[in-house]
Amino acid sequence: xxxxxxxxxxxxxxxxxxxxxxxxxxxxxxxxxxxxxxxxxxxxxxxxxxxxxxxxxxxxxxxxxxxxxxxxxxxxxxxxxxxxxxxxxxxxxxxxxxxxxxxxxxxxxxxxxxxxxxxxxxxxxxxxxxxxxxxxxxxxxxxxxxxxxxxxxxxxxxxxxxxxxxxxxxxxxxxxxxxxxxxxxxxxxxxxxxxxxxxxxxxxxxxxxxxxxxxxxxxxxxxxxxxxxxxxxxxxxxxxxxxxxxxxxxxxxxxxxxxxxxxxxxxxxxxxxxxxxxxxxxxxxxxxxxxxxxxxxxxxxxxxxxxxxxxxxxxxxxxxxxxxxxxxxxxxxxxxxxxxxxxxxxxxxxxxxxxxxxxxxxxxxxxxxxxxxxxxxxxxxx
Numbered sequence: 053x054x055x056x057x058x059x060x061x062x063x064x065x066x067x068x069x070x071x072x073x074x075x076x077x078x079x080x081x082x083x084x085x086x087x088x089x090x091x092x093x094x095x096x097x098x099x100x101x102x103x104x105x106x107x108x109x110x111x112x113x114x115x116x117x118x119x120x121x122x123x124x125x126x127x128x129x130x131x132x133x134x135x136x137x138x139x140x141x142x143x144x145x146x147x148x149x150x151x152x153x154x155x156x157x158x159x160x161x162x163x164x165x166x167x168x169x170x171x172x173x174x175x176x177x178x179x180x181x182x183x184x185x186x187x188x189x190x191x192x193x194x195x196x197x198x199x200x201x202x203x204x205x206x207x208x209x210x211x212x213x214x215x216x217x218x219x220x221x222x223x224x225x226x227x228x229x230x231x232x233x234x235x236x237x238x239x240x241x242x243x244x245x246x247x248x249x250x251x252x253x254x255x256x257x258x259x260x261x262x263x264x265x266x267x268x269x270x271x272x273x274x275x276x277x278x279x280x281x282x283x284x285x286x287x288x289x290x291x292x293x294x295x296x297x298x299x300x301x302x303x304x305x306x307x308x309x310x311x312x313x314x315x316x317x318x319x320x321x322x323x324x325x326x327x328x329x330x331x332x333x334x335x336x337x338x339x340x341x342x343x344x345x346x347x348x349x350x351x352x353x354x355x356x357x358x359x360x361x362x363x364x365x366x367x368x369x370x371x372x373x374x375x376x377x378x379x380x381x382x383x384x385x386x387x388x389x390x391x392x393x394x395x396x397x398x399x400x401x402x403x404x405x406x407x408x409x410x411x412x413x414x415x416x417x418x419x420x421x422x423x424x425x426x427x428x429x430x431x432x433x434x
Contacts, residue, residue, distance in 0.1 A: 080269030269333030273326020383408025
């Protein structure tokens, strides 16, 4: 069904008439409505002035958070926006008592570097990081992660899928182990939100973070964090600011009185344009539906994987589509040069050391585009 409507869906995006966009795992194609949202933002800024615009923008922030929540099964009022996930992780770290006995932060060696940078930086405040090793640079045994979680563990910071290999992790056993010792689970779902269906409530996740510029087609500048409602009031982030106050426009002196809703995680003046531009992408993902997007992606990437193997190219991602997120890693000789040549042909993929070319398909990707990529590879690789 979605394959038949992919051509129609392309009318919702800019540039797909001249570009073959196989890089949604890195940056989704730009919705035309995002440009309209930016124009409306400018008009509201110009016409309404700050006294009229700010209340409206704050309401829109809450609505955008709820829209993301609807994609991942989160209840209304449980998702906060921020410019990026690193800021949200720092705010989370600042909420913890890292000088007590429960000060260990367990994270994977395959964690995206930004989060690893954040948590190792908080060692200066008392955190003890526990890095779970990988043997092959692509996977980490589930039981190894579980064994690293102890009574001293405060947080378990997990990647839903590894950015180096696209491998999806087995969440339930890790969550169960965290529950046994009273540790909280933080899931980085940047690599999966919008392409892999999941439900934060059904999985019993404590905290989930992600961003908008990949599968959500929302562009940079709109990170987000879900916090389980039963935990929300326990956190008092020290990475904060006036928009985290219960009434920011009261301009009250300290002490800080945190907002009772998701804005308690806000800090200084929010990056409103980034949030508003992201919203149209979120809307499209909800309209099409993640299960349908997943099925379309699995079909196209399965064909892509089979074509690569037939040609003797190395595939560095799981062959089973259900065990990976939405991209396929294909390594060939001089892969970085090949990526540049594809770019010149307006075929957008990316390259990662140790992985090769990362190639993906979204709901707007057609069979013809996959064939165009394979044909270009045949000409470049031989």
